[in-house]
Amino acid sequence: MKIAAGIFREYDVRGVADRDLTGEVAFHLGRAAGTFVRRGGGTQVLVGRDCRLSGPALLEPLVDGLCRSGCRVWDGGVMPTPVNYWGIRHLGADGGVQITGSHNPAEYNGFKLTLLGRSLHGGEIAALRSTILAEDYVAGAGRREAVTLLDAYIADLAATLRPAARPLKLVVDAGNGTGGMTAVPLYRRLGYEVEPLYCDPDGTFPHHHPDPTVPENLRALGASVAAHGAALGIAFDGDADRIGVIDRDGAIVWGDRLLTLLARALLAEVPGASIIGEVKCSKTLFADVTRHGGQAVMWRTGHSLIKEKMKELDAALAGEMSGHIFYAHRYYGFDDAVYAGGRLLEILGAGEQTIGERLADLPTTVSTPELRVDCPENLKFRLVAEVVRRFSVAGRAEGFRVIDLDGARVEWPDGWGLVRASNTQPLLVLRFEADNEARLAAIRARFDAELAAARSELER
Numbered sequence: 001m002k003i004a005a006g007i008f009r010e011y012d013v014r015g016v017a018d019r020d021l022t023g024e025v026a027f028h029l030g031r032a033a034g035t036f037v038r039r040g041g042g043t044q045v046l047v048g049r050d051c052r053l054s055g056p057a058l059l060e061p062l063v064d065g066l067c068r069s070g071c072r073v074w075d076g077g078v079m080p081t082p083v084n085y086w087g088i089r090h091l092g093a094d095g096g097v098q099i100t101g102s103h104n105p106a107e108y109n110g111f112k113l114t115l116l117g118r119s120l121h122g123g124e125i126a127a128l129r130s131t132i133l134a135e136d137y138v139a140g141a142g143r144r145e146a147v148t149l150l151d152a153y154i155a156d157l158a159a160t161l162r163p164a165a166r167p168l169k170l171v172v173d174a175g176n177g178t179g180g181m182t183a184v185p186l187y188r189r190l191g192y193e194v195e196p197l198y199c200d201p202d203g204t205f206p207h208h209h210p211d212p213t214v215p216e217n218l219r220a221l222g223a224s225v226a227a228h229g230a231a232l233g234i235a236f237d238g239d240a241d242r243i244g245v246i247d248r249d250g251a252i253v254w255g256d257r258l259l260t261l262l263a264r265a266l267l268a269e270v271p272g273a274s275i276i277g278e279v280k281c282s283k284t285l286f287a288d289v290t291r292h293g294g295q296a297v298m299w300r301t302g303h304s305l306i307k308e309k310m311k312e313l314d315a316a317l318a319g320e321m322s323g324h325i326f327y328a329h330r331y332y333g334f335d336d337a338v339y340a341g342g343r344l345l346e347i348l349g350a351g352e353q354t355i356g357e358r359l360a361d362l363p364t365t366v367s368t369p370e371l372r373v374d375c376p377e378n379l380k381f382r383l384v385a386e387v388v389r390r391f392s393v394a395g396r397a398e399g400f401r402v403i404d405l406d407g408a409r410v411e412w413p414d415g416w417g418l419v420r421a422s423n424t425q426p427l428l429v430l431r432f433e434a435d436n437e438a439r440l441a442a443i444r445a446r447f448d449a450e451l452a453a454a455r456s457e458l459e460r
Helices: 023-039 055-068 081-091 124-133 152-158 180-189 215-228 256-271 283-291 303-314 337-349 377-398 437-458
Strands: 013-016 044-049 070-079 095-099 109-115 142-147 167-173 194-198 230-237 243-247 274-278 295-298 316-321 325-327 370-372 402-403 408-412 416-420 427-434
Touching: 023 044, 023 055, 023 095, 023 109, 023 124, 023 194, 044 055, 044 081, 055 070, 055 095, 055 109, 055 142, 070 081, 081 095, 081 109, 081 337, 152 180, 152 337, 167 180, 167 215, 180 194, 180 230, 180 337, 180 402, 194 215, 215 230, 215 243, 230 337, 243 337, 256 274, 256 283, 256 316, 256 325, 256 337, 274 283, 274 303, 283 295, 283 316, 295 303, 303 316, 303 325, 325 337, 377 408, 377 416, 377 437, 408 437, 416 437, 427 437
Parallel strands: 044 070, 044 095, 070 142, 167 194, 167 230, 274 295, 274 316
Antiparallel strands: 013 109, 095 109, 230 243, 316 325, 370 427, 402 408, 408 416, 416 427
């Protein structure tokens, strides 16, 4: 069969529903995933989906494909992605497939695959495509069973997280994704006063897009925090594996600052623990982890890649600018925004200080949020590779450092810049940080020049 190569990304399968992702694609992906599990000695697979309108049309053929490969399929229905991860452990399943477009626009959907104990990425996802193209499938007669997981998941997290130490009011904005299904009842069970905002699942996302890395998407949450006199606001992306946070004063708490706060609390309990931050994180994060006695590690962006690195290093905590937070300390090592919110509430419940007050001793820098620049799929990786090459040559002459773990992170004594290719959309992602505005502008200008020169070189 013909299948678009572009839907097989670094750490998931993703595309526009009904165009790139059809029922036929879902069926064959089910056959390939089932074959992967069966050949690895497994038989049981959990499936679930977010609330996107295209979900049911992808779920049915996916389940059919898994069953025809001889798998026993647990169907969890509509649920957040972290509940799928949790359910694999709870059921003793051999893998899970979550149908979700995550933080992407409503017309997108995708498949996150956790099979035989790991989140597939890179060559393993490419191998699924090869299996499909060859139709090299294991055959069998599996069966489907419905399973209800939300109540048991909430009960487990309620038993793991510490209950509210003092009265604390928060606003939860699920962006009409799936996060409200678990966050609102969990936080109330822990003793917090919760004001829900857009917590009814609706795959058209009528109020704002569920991506908490975009400031515009947090505007309603900030207004609600102010209106209710809440201590903070917590937002989720469409499948609740990304968290966004608004402080009491309306300030956005970006992922690296949130990770800094979480890391300090963890290191007070586990001195010397390894903490992983991805390449877009502030230099202040890595310095602060070291200052508080931890082992600071910089790594590549992507939930599959982070989880793999956590296992390799036995790291206790990891996080990304995008709001993926991974706890192995007192939890299971996967990215769960609702659980991360519970850990944040533990910290804030222990005293009266706001997040900003708790982080007031961090060195002052100026920085941009994640900047996204449209770039065609067939160009973005080649363009970034050329920028890496150009900076590497210049760095040897000028004495600056180039970190090429994931794109080009270029570090000077007074600032740094990053450009990398998005693994989920036709975009370049950039971020900049410096000691002052003038230096920030200079670093951005240098990147603009190198990108323009690289593009010109590739178009010759």
